Amino acid sequence: MPSDGRNRDRTRKWRDGDGPRPGRGGRDTERRIVTGKGTTLPKWLREEITRVTRKDRLEETLYLLEAGTDAFAGGQFRKARSLLLKTKQLSPRASAVRELLGLSSYRSGLWKEALTELRTYRRLTGDTVHMPVEMDVLRALDRDEDVRRVWEELMELGGRPEVVKEGRVVFASFLIDHGDARAAWEIANPKRLSQNPFEDDLRQWFVAARAASLLKDRETALKLAKAIEKHDPAMPGLDDLRAAIRNIDA
DSSP: OOOSSSOOOOHHHHHHHHHHOOOOOOOOOOOOOOTTTTTOOOHHHHHHHHHSOOOGGGGHHHHHHHHHHHHHHOOHHHHHHHHHHHHHHHTTTHHHHHHHHHHHHTTTTTTTHHHHHHHHHHHHOOOOHHHHHHHHHHHTTTTTHHHHHHHHHHHHHHHHHHHHHHHHHHHHHHHTTTTTTTHHHHHOSSOOOSSSSOHHHHHHHHHHHHHHHHHOOOHHHHHHHHHHHOOOOOEEEEEEEHHHHHHTTT
């Protein structure tokens, strides 16, 4: 089961009304946005659902999606999945529904379903944002060659900086799992340590420190561990990392 690539916070964009906004495409005149049920959803999301959902299904779709979004944001991933499966039946072409269903399945440990839904989301939108999650799912399914293939695809297609960093975290962790600490270091090496790191930076530093400790590079591993501790002293796994560093050449 994956360890380093999981537990990423994918709920913020749904709580705050941010997230991917698919291209407009289709007819110039969109259906009006219904009022009432589903109106706490962000405008871009209501617009997408309105555009791709049959009119007689629209109100129920928005209602179920709103409930599923709330469940996901509250950490009730199984409940969110159940609601979103019903939402998908009503609006199978809604990329946001497929995305959130895939993430709910991922958080529920339903790897094959998560992979199907997230790949569908990527096919519908062309967005590479969840390719690191795809890689993590493939790790859990022991599909090693597919992990490597998706990593290569991500490097070819590119993505936002935080997405590429997450990809480095997952792939370097995969390489460590397979005993290739040297290759993991080449992937995760942060080159420089920012004074104001984001969470994805800290995760990359953590995996790089693991690789350095396995390579018996105590100085580098300790430098990274101290940098992490400065910004997130409660980071999961940090105590184990420091213990591993202490044991180098002990």
